[in-house]
Amino acid sequence: MIFPPETVFTRSPDPLTTEIDGDVVMMDLASSAYFNLDSIGAAIWARLETPTRFEDLCGELHARYDAPLDIIRRDVAALLADMLTHGLVRKEAT
Numbered sequence: 001m002i003f004p005p006e007t008v009f010t011r012s013p014d015p016l017t018t019e020i021d022g023d024v025v026m027m028d029l030a031s032s033a034y035f036n037l038d039s040i041g042a043a044i045w046a047r048l049e050t051p052t053r054f055e056d057l058c059g060e061l062h063a064r065y066d067a068p069l070d071i072i073r074r075d076v077a078a079l080l081a082d083m084l085t086h087g088l089v090r091k092e093a094t
Helices: 039-047 054-064 069-085
Strands: 008-011 016-020 023-028 033-037 089-092
Touching (some): 039 069, 054 069, 069 089
Antiparallel strands (some): 008 089, 016 023, 023 033
């Protein structure tokens, strides 16, 4: 699933998080689920501290990493969809 470019995402305040060696480790107390984000996932998590449009997030990652934009969109969409499913991020009304 690729989200529309104007879709805005932000962090959910619920998970407990900590950074370990550039990765982010998260624990959702409500579901007892554990998540680990690698350095790129951690960069996405950091950016979502403030509401961020899907296309802006993908554009920033494209400028930072040497990967085709369509691959970045696909991978970011997959991560955000998984995070939505587990209540780690929220979609804001647009």
